[in-house]
Amino acid sequence: MSKKFVCMLVAFLMVLSVIPMSAFAGGVPVKGDQIAFWNFDENTLDEDGWTVVDADGDGKNWTRYYGGSSNSYSPSYVISSASWDSTALAPDNWAITPAVEIPEDGAYLTYYTKNQGADWAETYRVYVGSSNDIDSMEPITDDLTHYNQTAYEKQTLDLADYAGETIYIAFRHYNVSNMYRFYIDDVAVNAGEPEVEPTPVPTVEPTPEPELPTLDEAVNVEGGNLEFVTQGDYPWVAYFDNGIVAAKSSNQGQGSSTSVLTTTVEANAGDTLAFNFKAWGEGNSSFWDKCEFKVNGETIKEWGAYQNSEWELYEYTFEEDGEFTIEWSYTKDSYVNPSGDYFAIDDVEVIPTDSVEYIDTIEINDFVEPAWNEEPFYDVTVPEDAHYSIDYTDWKYRADEGFDSLMGEGDVFDNSECAYFQYFEIVPDEGYKFADEVTVLINGSESNVDYDSSLLDEDVYYVYSVEFFVESVIQTDEPVVPTEEPVVPTEEPVVPTEEPVVPTEEPVNYIDTIEINGFVVPEWGAAPFYDVTVPKDAHYSIVYTDWNWWDWDNEEIMQEGDVFDNANVAYYQYFELVPDDGYAFVDELTILINGSEEYADTLFSGFDEEDNKFHIFTVDFFVEKPEFVTHWGDANGDGVVDSTDVLLLMRYVMGVDEIEEENLEWCDVNGDGSIDMSDALFVSRYVMGSIDVFPIEENE
Numbered sequence: 277m278s279k280k281f282v283c284m285l286v287a288f289l290m291v292l293s294v295i296p297m298s299a300f301a302g303g304v305p306v307k308g309d310q311i312a313f314w315n316f317d318e319n320t321l322d323e324d325g326w327t328v329v330d331a332d333g334d335g336k337n338w339t340r341y342y343g344g345s346s347n348s349y350s351p352s353y354v355i356s357s358a359s360w361d362s363t364a365l366a367p368d369n370w371a372i373t374p375a376v377e378i379p380e381d382g383a384y385l386t387y388y389t390k391n392q393g394a395d396w397a398e399t400y401r402v403y404v405g406s407s408n409d410i411d412s413m414e415p416i417t418d419d420l421t422h423y424n425q426t427a428y429e430k431q432t433l434d435l436a437d438y439a440g441e442t443i444y445i446a447f448r449h450y451n452v453s454n455m456y457r458f459y460i461d462d463v464a465v466n467a468g469e470p471e472v473e474p475t476p477v478p479t480v481e482p483t484p485e486p487e488l489p490t491l492d493e494a495v496n497v498e499g500g501n502l503e504f505v506t507q508g509d510y511p512w513v514a515y516f517d518n519g520i521v522a523a524k525s526s527n528q529g530q531g532s533s534t535s536v537l538t539t540t541v542e543a544n545a546g547d548t549l550a551f552n553f554k555a556w557g558e559g560n561s562s563f564w565d566k567c568e569f570k571v572n573g574e575t576i577k578e579w580g581a582y583q584n585s586e587w588e589l590y591e592y593t594f595e596e597d598g599e600f601t602i603e604w605s606y607t608k609d610s611y612v613n614p615s616g617d618y619f620a621i622d623d624v625e626v627i628p629t630d631s632v633e634y635i636d637t638i639e640i641n642d643f644v645e646p647a648w649n650e651e652p653f654y655d656v657t658v659p660e661d662a663h664y665s666i667d668y669t670d671w672k673y674r675a676d677e678g679f680d681s682l683m684g685e686g687d688v689f690d691n692s693e694c695a696y697f698q699y700f701e702i703v704p705d706e707g708y709k710f711a712d713e714v715t716v717l718i719n720g721s722e723s724n725v726d727y728d729s730s731l732l733d734e735d736v737y738y739v740y741s742v743e744f745f746v747e748s749v750i751q752t753d754e755p756v757v758p759t760e761e762p763v764v765p766t767e768e769p770v771v772p773t774e775e776p777v778v779p780t781e782e783p784v785n786y787i788d789t790i791e792i793n794g795f796v797v798p799e800w801g802a803a804p805f806y807d808v809t810v811p812k813d814a815h816y817s818i819v820y821t822d823w824n825w826w827d828w829d830n831e832e833i834m835q836e837g838d839v840f841d842n843a844n845v846a847y848y849q850y851f852e853l854v855p856d857d858g859y860a861f862v863d864e865l866t867i868l869i870n871g872s873e874e875y876a877d878t879l880f881s882g883f884d885e886e887d888n889k890f891h892i893f894t895v896d897f898f899v900e901k902p903e904f905v906t907h908w909g910d911a912n913g914d915g916v917v918d919s920t921d922v923l924l925l926m927r928y929v930m931g932v933d934e935i936e937e938e939n940l941e942w943c944d945v946n947g948d949g950s951i952d953m954s955d956a957l958f959v960s961r962y963v964m965g966s967i968d969v970f971p972i973e974e975n976e
Contacts, residue, residue: 325374546629
């Protein structure tokens, strides 16, 4: 983001802030014994007198959030803080109420909390202070984590200890990372004593943070002895990152600054310098903020506008013998960007070239070629003295349409129109790597290997056999004709004198048709629909269903909150059905989804005797991103007017970005014939909810 643009945006928001607070109502009207009440539906946090503090400095904070019917308690807006927003965050965000006077006879606090999903447990803490300075506030709870909280739950805290005082109440979202989003709604301070028992406060003392090691201990690989040097106003510091001890630059948020870490190593040609890193900077590698890795003063690698939430390995190979000065630095320009803003490294080591041995031949033995109606054979081997192993293998088949499908348990080679091939993933032992060019032998021969498909990807060698075809085996032998005369019994048959025993068990009724109704075909942006039904008089039921997506590399079950938003994958729904007591599925039955056979994939659907379930897969569905209808103020043409349109419009006015020609005509929202900063102001006020329509719409 342009620093000039950031400054103008800040100035623009400051213009909005000069509107006196007295022009707005604080919160909403209180009811009954309420001293103060905020439901966040009428005003912004600033208009309600709240204070928000981004203590971790990542640019993410508590915001007034439109939750709609699903993510609001009443009726539409809440306040929210995120621990994940396109990437993992580690929030330390404070939302602080205006001053509240507590009566002499006491008061209590109520509010409603909710997590985004059952698997994302957020952590927060409640504080009280005599001012809204977070350094002067004291906690009135320990860390609170609400598990499996997908619906709003009321929380109650007694404020009797503050009777007769004027206090500020703070909600601190922190001590959590990589979950999702935390919501609070309908915050109220009520006179008197709580109507219900207050929210239990955990009494377990928090685990103290372990003492930080030295910089050398933090950066070296375990057992390493490199000595690291850092100096200046912004030295590198050791820190904890989810249990990992590492070091990072310390000039976050400091304009025109550099934080440098160096070490000196001795290495031979072919040796490798390896380290793990995280780089989070603004701009790109040629300007603005950037992370740099240098050897003897020469820049080897730069990272700008790079935001990796997971540690990545970087390796540098020395080209000659000698002593080398290694440097890591994070440099900021004159402007301040609060997001990320650091360079971090860990596990630095020099790996001698002779410590790694290279593998130039892979041997796979005991491979069995496909034969008609035989099951695939998986138990292949490698030589006993091999320094690699088979980490994974499977058999696949390819039909005329070119799609590869995985063979499952019980499948046999029984389709003469399909090509069959085996796939292997080979990994080297520790201390070994695959050479750039590797000879692969299957049963001692290269002729069984598809070299066009096989490849080396980092530390895994992917091997494909050539394709095999099978032909149907037809029985041609003549039937055996007995040569001996049949033996004719000479005795009279014994006639039973008792009545035969008639079985008393109920006969089994067979199901020859399965009907599934209410199925919803995927559409772009829609959430998966699971609530399908079977006819009321059906003698079977659906015991499990899910939606899945797949492409050539992955296949995953869709989770809560997922939508159909990827045009490059196939989506399908999966069902498991069981028969009622006294009923069973016939071997070949008809599957009707919404009354039609076209939605069921009969190639994969079928009955599994082991679990006594009928498994049904729908055919694959693909979604296409629709063309959005453009509205006034929709600068990027995505069909929604939001903060991204404000940013793009301001960048356009400053000449640092372009707007598509077809969207440009929708940006003159004040109707004065030109597109300037006043249009950006109107779009911003529209997004913030200060106006409902644009001036040009009022004049239409």
